[in-house]
Amino acid sequence: MPSSSFLTDISLNHYLILSSVLFVIGMAGVLLRRNVIVILMSLELMLNAVNISFIAFSKFTQNVDGQIMVFFVMTIAAAEAAVGLALAVAIFKRFKEVNIKFFEHLRG
Amino acid sequence: MTPDVFLFWFLALLIVGSGLAVLLFTNPVYSALSLAMTMVGVAAIFITLNAYFIAGVQLIVYAGAVMVLFVMVIMLFDIKSEVQAFTSGKISGAMKLIAVGLLSGLIVGGIIMGQKSFVGELSKDAAAQVAEANSAKMKRAAGADAATKELGVALFTKHIFGFEALGVLLTAIAVGTVALARSRGGTHAK
Amino acid sequence: MGHDSFEITINCIKLVLIFLMMVQAVPILVWVERRGSAFIQNRFGPNRVGPLGLLQLLADAVKFLTKEDFAPDRAIRPLFYAAPVFALIPATLAFAAIPMSVPLEIGEYVFKIQGYDMNVGIVFILGVSSLAAYTILMAGWGSASKFSLLGALRASAQVISYELALGLSIVGVILLFGTFNLTEMVIAQQGPLTFRAFGHTISSQFLPNWGIFYQPLAAVIFFAATFAESNRLPFDLAEGEAEIVAGFHTEYGGFKMLMFFIGEYGHMMLGSALMIIFFFGGYGIPGVTVADVRQWAAGITDSATQISVITTLVHFLSFMLKFVLFLWIFIWVRWTLPRFRYDQLMDLGWKTMLPWALGNTILTALVIYLIS
DSSP states (O other): OOOOOHOOOOOOOHEEEEEHHHHHHHHHHHHHHHHHHHHHHHHOOOHHHHHHHHHHHHHTTOHHHHHHHHHHHHHHHHHHHHHHHHHHHHHHHSSSSSSGGGHHHHHH | OHHHHHHHHHHHHHHHHHHHHHOOOSSSEEEEEEHHHHHHHHHHHHHTTOOOHHHHIIIIIIIIIIIHHHHHHHHHHTSSSSSSSBOOHHHHHHHHHHHHHHHHHHHHHHHHHGGGGGHHHHHHHHHHHHHHHHHHHHHHOOOTHHHHHHHHHHHTTTHHHHHHHHHHHHHHHHHHHHHTTTTTSSSSSO | OSSSSSHHHHHHHHHHHHHHHHHHHHHHHHHHHHHHHHHHOOOOOOOSSGGGGGGGGHHHHHHHHSSSSOTTTTOHHHHHHHHHHHHHHHHHHTTTTTOOOHHHHHEEOOOOOOOOSOOOHHHHHHHHHTHHHHHHHHHHTTTTTTHHHHHHHHHHHHHHHHHHHHHHHHHHHHHHHHHOOHHHHHHTTOOOEEEEEEEEEEEEEEEOOOOGGTTTHHHHHHHHHHHHHHOOTTTTOOOHHHBTGGGGTTTTOHHHHHHHHHHHHHHHHHHHHHHHHHOOOOOOOOBBOHHHHHHHHHOOOOOHHHHHHHHOOOOHHHHHHHHHHHHHHHHHHHHHHOOOOHHHHHHHIIIIIIIHHHHHHHHHHHHHHHHE
């Protein structure tokens, strides 16, 4: 049972727990969903969770490096989304569905 | 209950709620819109953490560009509710759920047990540091965007290699994406 | 937000006033647009209801409010009804960050004539207004109509494409003034035009120190991109009677349609306000500094509060004058220029405006590096 100080004093722990909860939701999405596009969205969710903890650490240690890492993560995420969506479009053109099971045809 | 605390709990609820909605909606359009909501919430969390510039970039890049791309692709495909939205195997599904549960327990437990270690020390000093940061913020208000300037200086001096490497990566990604999108074998090939 | 209840109350009222100002400007703009188009294209504008057709606005409002509230049979209700509401949010949030006059000083209180002052104002405005693409997509998808969906995809693709040119054209301005803060930009543009290079200072006699004299190319690109961002002619490819009827708002009528209207006009107002702040000196008056105005006001009255009120009002008038001028240019362009074709629109955005904006950025950076 959370004490009242847990509710009223926002510390680094709160941001870390929020970040981990979001990360776990994203991971559940990646494992459980079958739609490629939803899986990609869940990946974005996980990356966002990591960003929250980066920014929280950056604030509580007064260090700007964490924000730089978030920059890099955002760039990678945008690139990943572009490639992932291109793959999804290619799969959709072929099979008229974006279920993850069709990706095994990528073996060639 | 100060405004800051209220804001944190409100945003945390918004983020977790819309994050869960991404997972649970069977219609991908709703999933994508919930994810956009999550992105906006995360940007607001960044503002409460004094990372104003990053919050703006989060809005522009994620909410403004990446998620719009997702929504557009879903609408072009015209994917309505899926027949098989979730994983089908009962045993493998249970295994996956157990894995997720174990991981979440591990992380939260680790954070709570870690009170005495590195994280704990940080959060103990947090009150003093917040006071310090507030006084720094007062100074910053006079000198406008010193924090953003600091960010830029760090990006272009200390982290210049990462920056350049990302440039190369983005070029490769752009070429690769165009190549994928123009590939044969689609509905247009006869 | 404020330190005591008086300051907080005034600041809250201010936010509401800014929103009301934006919403109330729309009927007037609609009237100006109709009368203006009538004069430009030699046709009849509203001239029956009231003097100069001014009461037509009231009649319109009554008509909008009393129309039947309907949705298409197959529409996805939550999205269909949420889209018009969301259409108001981005423009309103962004417009509240625009500084409209010098701060008002009453006693020890200082009230800024803007909703909120942020040190990263430009990034915030760009970020918030980029959310506008969602309302378009939600409306298009929610209507369950082919025309709506195609129009929405067109419009949002256009908004995303021109955001790049828009953002890049501002980078030159940011480099020039060295700040993201809109108020500081306005302050930097006061006084006569002055170039400082290699230890020499060249000062002009009568030209004001406005951004357009330093960044003419950025001004042109920015202005053109704002037309595309607000989906207005010559870039209103989201609509087209022959191809896709009325685009994403084909299925909307009555009050819901009006909300989209307010959103579009809000983007127009945001575009003009930003144009003024970046390139035309904001609330500054050419040839006169804020200190001059304050001195002039001191000659009229002794009370410090009244001096501050007069100074603020004079600068607010100056801002409004420029604002109205740019809004008129928006309307003027709409009724004089022909439309683009969709491929021409994309070519212009990606192959012309983006490279030029990029070149402008590099050139500005080089010049600033060489001079300093």
